[in-house]
Amino acid sequence: MERVPILKIGQTLFVSIQIDLQDESVMRLQEDLAEELGATGAHGVIIDITAVEIVDSFIGRMLATIGSISRLFDAETVLVGMRPAVAITLTELGLSLKGVRTALNAEKGLALLNRST
Amino acid sequence: MAGYMRDHQDKIVSRWTELVVASVRGRSSAVEVRRELEDLFPLTIRAMSGADEQASGELRAALTELSRSRARNGFTPSETALAVFSLKDAVYELVADTAELTPDYLAFSRLVDGLGLHTFETYAAAREQIIADQALSMLELSTPVVRLWDGIIAVPLVGTLDSARTQVVMEKLLETLVATGADHAVLDITGVPTVDTEVAQHLLKTVNAARLLGAECIVSGIRPQVAQTIVSLGIEFGDIATKATLADALAYALNRTGQKVTKMGQA
Amino acid sequence: MDELPIRSGDDVVRVRQQVRVVAAKTGLSLVDQTKVVTAASELARNALVHGGGGTASVEVVTSSHGRSGIKIGFSDDGPGIPDIDLALTDGWTTGQGLGLGLSGARRLVDEFELTSKADGGTSVVVVKWSR
Numbered sequence: 404m405e406r407v408p409i410l411k412i413g414q415t416l417f418v419s420i421q422i423d424l425q426d427e428s429v430m431r432l433q434e435d436l437a438e439e440l441g442a443t444g445a446h447g448v449i450i451d452i453t454a455v456e457i458v459d460s461f462i463g464r465m466l467a468t469i470g471s472i473s474r475l476f477d478a479e480t481v482l483v484g485m486r487p488a489v490a491i492t493l494t495e496l497g498l499s500l501k502g503v504r505t506a507l508n509a510e511k512g513l514a515l516l517n518r519s520t
Numbered sequence: 521m522a523g524y525m526r527d528h529q530d531k532i533v534s535r536w537t538e539l540v541v542a543s544v545r546g547r548s549s550a551v552e553v554r555r556e557l558e559d560l561f562p563l564t565i566r567a568m569s570g571a572d573e574q575a576s577g578e579l580r581a582a583l584t585e586l587s588r589s590r591a592r593n594g595f596t597p598s599e600t601a602l603a604v605f606s607l608k609d610a611v612y613e614l615v616a617d618t619a620e621l622t623p624d625y626l627a628f629s630r631l632v633d634g635l636g637l638h639t640f641e642t643y644a645a646a647r648e649q650i651i652a653d654q655a656l657s658m659l660e661l662s663t664p665v666v667r668l669w670d671g672i673i674a675v676p677l678v679g680t681l682d683s684a685r686t687q688v689v690m691e692k693l694l695e696t697l698v699a700t701g702a703d704h705a706v707l708d709i710t711g712v713p714t715v716d717t718e719v720a721q722h723l724l725k726t727v728n729a730a731r732l733l734g735a736e737c738i739v740s741g742i743r744p745q746v747a748q749t750i751v752s753l754g755i756e757f758g759d760i761a762t763k764a765t766l767a768d769a770l771a772y773a774l775n776r777t778g779q780k781v782t783k784m785g786q787a
Numbered sequence: 788m789d790e791l792p793i794r795s796g797d798d799v800v801r802v803r804q805q806v807r808v809v810a811a812k813t814g815l816s817l818v819d820q821t822k823v824v825t826a827a828s829e830l831a832r833n834a835l836v837h838g839g840g841g842t843a844s845v846e847v848v849t850s851s852h853g854r855s856g857i858k859i860g861f862s863d864d865g866p867g868i869p870d871i872d873l874a875l876t877d878g879w880t881t882g883q884g885l886g887l888g889l890s891g892a893r894r895l896v897d898e899f900e901l902t903s904k905a906d907g908g909t910s911v912v913v914v915k916w917s918r
Binding site for chain 1: 690691698730
Binding site for chain 1: 796797799800803804807817818820821822824825828829832888890891894895
């Protein structure tokens, strides 16, 4: 099972999803992030999905859950780099991913996090 | 019947060619026509036996190709179908006096009728595809996305906002967001004649999609009648900003991005 | 036609990949490819989680107008769906359970057929046409 690496830069945790994630890997990421947030007290999480071609309802819900978990740790999550085709498909699926903030790229995501702290 | 036709192949194909050439009125040479029909004839014989599935398939495919190429050369579908039907005439002239072949002829005739209809259907299907392709091009051309200012883009929607158009709008809007890095998008519906629940849903979908790319949408161009319809239908725009005009929307977006327009010579 | 087993999370990923390969071959636009692969992911996962495992079949099809498309079939031997109408009800934002996966997948494809199999279990066949 692939484990997605989590980078800590300053007060922000960076996660870059590069591959077609298997369900277990997504759940593992959720756990790992919760652990990191607890351990580091980071204020923000950036999840980069620029390389992700498919986000179905399961993965979508996982991402929303990560957002909720982060908030419990008083951290904000920003999902960045969603591909147009993925956004259109998620919208058609009826997933608005409320509770997760979004930005076009990591740079803007970081700016968003810094604005809200 | 098939055997009889096979034995008299040359005679039948020649007569068939004559009949078809007479109807094409010079648009095809006798040699070309003969070649086409000579290819079709053996396939027809094989298909007649009924047991050869592959032959039927090949025959239909050959007729589809014939129909398409003739359509490209300006033949009407009727002309192509008639060309197929004239095989019946060619064969009938030969078997008219042979009583024992009459029942077979009926079956043969029905087979040819089916083939003639097939060429007609192929023609119709090809035309439909062309119309669909053109409709799609028109849709794409009529959906411009313009850059209003740094970080602010606008999509002037003109005409009905149906699901097909919504797909095109979403694709173009999102592509432009990525290309320009904009974080505000104005959806101007001045040119949308009616806004009912369905149109409102399409707008909401578009707003949602843009949000997933981190952009905030403003719906502008809400005319008085449209406003009344929206309220009476109970459509909720929720937290989506709405403005009466594109200008209002631009001012709003500028404000949100910390920008201001002032007259020169003033502080 | 390719037949793939659905017995694990890895199988779901494999189904996605296979559908993507075939969808690209049929000339579907990028958005349409994404939609059909996502639908396949939903349905494969459904077969695994609610159906206890099953199989998927992927093939290229041609319409009478000569358009090509991708046809994907899912079959599981699970308990079946007691109330198909309820399962297919459009659930836009609930995000819970069976409803979202099925009705969502239906919106992503052009043709969608769900039937309960005679010997138990469910069969879903979807088609997405190229434009």
